[in-house]
Amino acid sequence: MDRLESMEVFVKAIDLGSFTATAAALDLSGPMVGKHVRFLEERLGVRLINRTTRRQSLTDFGRAYYERCRIVLAEAQAADALAADQLSEPRGKLRVTMPAHLGRHCVTPILLALARRHPTLELDLSLSDRFADLVEDGFDMAIRTGALDDRAGIIGRRVARQRMLVCASPSYIETFGKAHRSGGPRHPSGNRLPAARPCVAAMALPARRRFRRRVRAGRSIASRRSRCDRRRGERRHGAGLAAILAGA
Template sequence: MDKLVSMGVFAKSAELGSFAAAAQALDISPQMVAKHVAGLEADLGVTLINRTTRRQSLTDIGLAYYDRCKVVLAEVEAADALAQEILSHPKGVLRISAPITFGAFSLAPFVTRYLARYPDVQIDLSLSDRYVDPIEDGYEILIRIGELENSSLIARPLAPYKLIACASPSYLAQHGEPETPEDLLLHDCLAYMNGRSAMPCRWAFTRNSSTHEVKIKGRLRSDNWKALLHAATEGFGITLGPADVLVPEINAGRLVQVLPDYMGPSRPMHVLYPSHRKPTAKIRSFIEALVSAFGI
């Protein structure tokens, strides 16, 4: 038998003064109450309750054991209550992994708004474009861009990660505006590289179900898109970047979208979390807020 359950049955018997009363309170049979108490006594090698046909009373050891049982059972109840509070109220440290550009430009402002709403939550935000294992690396939430691999993670779709091409008004005034993707061959393009600078960079655009892929070239390439954004606003070329970052720059007049009649690259984006455990309130609340802000 479960010892904690038996301790609870014993404590209830001690409080109410009889097996029958304890059985009624616990909704079990008096025989089951007697079985729990007898099991404890056999395990301990002592008599906890003196039993006669008319009455029962605690032995000296039974009284001392009852006092300790109350402490143990109270701690168990407190632990259960704490677990339920964590499941129902966002609280504690939340470890999140996200891609660098999306994390720095789009996710970071969202995170501060979330923290303002939930003051009992702390967030450890790691930005990296490398693959991370949520179990091995200890992350509770991951945001990934691109096609998902088969895994045990639960995935919620977010809005696709769309890219658009932009340049500064000064650059376009000096070099002209491309009318087709192929015109990019005549321009300086600010390319994002993923650690392999020797590889050619290709930009793909779609129009009327037809794809135009161009092997662009330019004087500046970087693995940090913030550097490319700075170069674009300074008039050093055309860049291809996330729409949610570039639209505010366009609205502010610092950049102009080029090739607006063509659809730039678009990649699926998801938020993921491990499926092996019940999500806590901090995980649930963050994911629901994230889907509300960046959902389809």
């Protein structure tokens, strides 16, 4: 039998004054109430209750044990309430790693709003394009883009889809032209231009800085070499990025 449950039955039997009332209150049979009390007595090696057909009374040890059981049961209930409180309100430190650009502009505002709703939640955010080891680096969660590596013990869940686009400014098209499905790039004047043109690629690996845009029937056009990648995206914004795209 469970000792804590037997203590609860014992205390209830003393509070209500009879095994019959205890059985009704706890939805047990009368004999089962007696078994719980005997379990405690046999475990302790001492009698707790003097019981006759008409009345029951605590022994001296039973009275002291009863008071201790009440304290133990109250502490157990307080511990359960603490667990319930923990589950009802997020609290403690949450360590999250995420890519710098995505984290700063997309994820961090959401997490800060979450922290405002839950004052007991503490955020520890790491904005880095380095793939962190959750266990070794002590992170609770990682937010990443792209395919998830098959790593043992890591649970992954897609939270959104990211659409990749090829974009160009008007000055870039003026300088380098734009690609056509019928052939290579053309200047707005109609003259053909060399296929290779500079670009800024959102690629993390140097080997992927050269890419080709695929069009219908599997044909590809306009091979492009990236003059920089966007791993340090914040540094590529503004005038510097415009200069690169313009071929400066």
